[in-house]
Amino acid sequence: MKIRVFLFAMLTALLAGTGVHPCSRVVFQGKDSLTVVGRTLDWRTPIPTNLYVYPRGMQKAGMPSGNTLHWTSKYGSVLAVSYDGGVTEGMNEMGLVMNALFCKGTVYATSHDGKLPVMSLAVLISYFLDNFATVAEVEKWLAETPFAIYGESFDEGTTAALHWAVTDRSGMTLVMEFRDGKLNTYASRDYQVLTNNPPFEQMLAIDAYWQQMGGTNTLPGTVRSADRFVRASFFIDHIPADVDNRTAAAAVLSVLGTVSVPLGYTVEGEPNLSSTQWRSVADTKSLLYYFGFSSQFAAFWIDLKSLDLTPGAPVRKLDTSKETDLSFCVNDRLVSAKPFTPMW
Numbered sequence: 001m002k003i004r005v006f007l008f009a010m011l012t013a014l015l016a017g018t019g020v021h022p023c024s025r026v027v028f029q030g031k032d033s034l035t036v037v038g039r040t041l042d043w044r045t046p047i048p049t050n051l052y053v054y055p056r057g058m059q060k061a062g063m064p065s066g067n068t069l070h071w072t073s074k075y076g077s078v079l080a081v082s083y084d085g086g087v088t089e090g091m092n093e094m095g096l097v098m099n100a101l102f103c104k105g106t107v108y109a110t111s112h113d114g115k116l117p118v119m120s121l122a123v124l125i126s127y128f129l130d131n132f133a134t135v136a137e138v139e140k141w142l143a144e145t146p147f148a149i150y151g152e153s154f155d156e157g158t159t160a161a162l163h164w165a166v167t168d169r170s171g172m173t174l175v176m177e178f179r180d181g182k183l184n185t186y187a188s189r190d191y192q193v194l195t196n197n198p199p200f201e202q203m204l205a206i207d208a209y210w211q212q213m214g215g216t217n218t219l220p221g222t223v224r225s226a227d228r229f230v231r232a233s234f235f236i237d238h239i240p241a242d243v244d245n246r247t248a249a250a251a252v253l254s255v256l257g258t259v260s261v262p263l264g265y266t267v268e269g270e271p272n273l274s275s276t277q278w279r280s281v282a283d284t285k286s287l288l289y290y291f292g293f294s295s296q297f298a299a300f301w302i303d304l305k306s307l308d309l310t311p312g313a314p315v316r317k318l319d320t321s322k323e324t325d326l327s328f329c330v331n332d333r334l335v336s337a338k339p340f341t342p343m344w
Helices: 001-014 122-131 135-144 199-214 223-236 245-259
Strands: 023-027 035-043 049-054 059-060 071-074 079-082 086-092 096-100 118-120 148-150 163-165 173-179 182-188 275-283 288-293 300-303 316-318
Touching: 023 096, 023 223, 035 086, 035 096, 035 245, 049 135, 059 122, 071 122, 079 122, 086 118, 086 122, 096 122, 118 122, 122 163, 135 163, 135 173, 135 182, 135 300, 182 199, 199 223, 223 245, 245 275
Parallel strands: 118 148
Antiparallel strands: 023 035, 035 275, 049 079, 049 316, 059 071, 079 086, 086 096, 096 163, 163 173, 173 182, 275 288, 288 300
8 A cells, every 4th residue: 555655646746747836835723723824926927916905895796797796795805916906815804714826737617608607716716705704604605606717817828727725713724626627625624735736636645655754854855846745744734833823923934935936946948937926824813914025034914803894994905016125014004995907
């Protein structure tokens, strides 16, 4: 059996490729319902990313026309919006966190006949953060509501191939992957890491092999997706649980450092290798959302619980192109703004 695991792990690790578009995600589970989620956003070029805070009570749609989903937001949230046109991740006021990561080979469900409601990738994360407080609620909705995905290419034609992870305050995580037009989901408190390729089930098999090897002796060290998954899995499992929220956030940030890709990282013959552009850490208990660019020396944060999220409150925005080298709570730097315009 061990030989089988070894051969399977080695094969899938090779199939994982070099991971030219990497991202990594980890979940820390502490005592007294302390759950902290961190991620790296890696890309071959800098991705302009602004932060928005949306209140409750906003009317939204999954697409500008046609058969789509319409809703009124139940919860306020903080959102990381790339290119000022698409939500990459966020956390709502109930402590639900959702992140999108690149996943080569993704094939979404489509609605060529118009029967399925269509959701744009630009606002998909907003839908879940606006409507749900727990992973159990997300699972129930997914089981009852088939939907199709619409996603434009971006960054000079790159296909927006993504998978997602959702974590709630209890530490329960749900991974969502589209394969051959079918949505596959995996839910467990044990699913504390997500990277990119291969598919999640195969990644778990690779990680199981390295657990047998023992991380105190050796760990895979490249920037490949499978290697980052194994390193993050080992390190997040060896952080003391009995710490306060600030220590937990710092610990998660340090784990992200072990799977980050250096700025300007290049390898001859690999023109599309990515570097870590920014990192985020979401404290689901204290509702603190930390954010920092790799090109800057410090992280800043938004205190979601201290903001007015009642219906009718303004949308607020932090334009990161105008605010640099921040290292403190930026609630007072948020300015009233129009909602971002989705890249439908």
